[in-house]
Amino acid sequence: MSFLYDYVRNIAVFIIFSAFVEIIVPNEKYRGYVKSIFGFFIIIIILTPIFNIFGGGEAVFDYVGNEFNKTIMEKEGNFYDEKQKEIIRENFVKNLEKQSKKILENLCVVHDARFYLKDDGFDIEKAEFVVEPKEEAKNFFRIEKIETQEEKDNKFFENVKKIISDFYNLPFDNINIRKR
Numbered sequence: 001m002s003f004l005y006d007y008v009r010n011i012a013v014f015i016i017f018s019a020f021v022e023i024i025v026p027n028e029k030y031r032g033y034v035k036s037i038f039g040f041f042i043i044i045i046i047l048t049p050i051f052n053i054f055g056g057g058e059a060v061f062d063y064v065g066n067e068f069n070k071t072i073m074e075k076e077g078n079f080y081d082e083k084q085k086e087i088i089r090e091n092f093v094k095n096l097e098k099q100s101k102k103i104l105e106n107l108c109v110v111h112d113a114r115f116y117l118k119d120d121g122f123d124i125e126k127a128e129f130v131v132e133p134k135e136e137a138k139n140f141f142r143i144e145k146i147e148t149q150e151e152k153d154n155k156f157f158e159n160v161k162k163i164i165s166d167f168y169n170l171p172f173d174n175i176n177i178r179k180r
Helices: 002-024 028-053 057-104 149-168
Strands: 108-117 124-133 175-179
Touching (some): 002 028, 057 108, 057 124, 124 149, 149 175
Parallel strands (some): 124 175
Antiparallel strands (some): 108 124
8 A cells, every 4th residue: 555655645746846847947938848858757657657567667767768868968979079070170271271371481471361161071162362472482483475563463373373273182263362
C-alpha cells in the first residue's frame, strides 16, 4: 500500500511543481515548451510502475537520458564546428591580405587588399586591391615605347594582376586593382 501512496504523492508533487514553474515562466512563447517537457515527464512518472513490473524501468530511463544528452551534444557540436570554421576562414583571409601586401611591397604601396572566398570552402573567388605604384618600381617592367603616364600605369597594374593571378592561381578577371 505504501507503494501506491508514494506513487500518487510523486504525481501530485510533480503536478504542483510544474504548475509553479509555469507561473514563473516570464514569456507566453516559452510556456508551450515548458508544458511539453513537463508533459513528457508526467508520462514517464505515470508509466514508471509499468516499466518496473516488466523489469525495464531503469533501461528506459537510461535510454531516454542518453538520447537527450546525445541530441544536446550534437547540436552544440554543430554550433561549435560552424563557429570554428568561420573563425578559420576569417584568419585565412587576413593572412592572404598580409601575404599579398608582402608580395607587392617592392612594387607598390598596397593601401587596401581584400580577398573573397567561395561559400563552400577556402577557394578564392575574387581579390580587390587599392595600390599606389612606387616611383622606383614604375620602370621595373620593360617599357619598349614611349607611353603616356596612363598607359604606364595600366601596364603596371596589369603586371601586378599577373603576379597576384600566378601566385594565388586566381582567374585574371577576378582581380580588381585601383589606383589611389
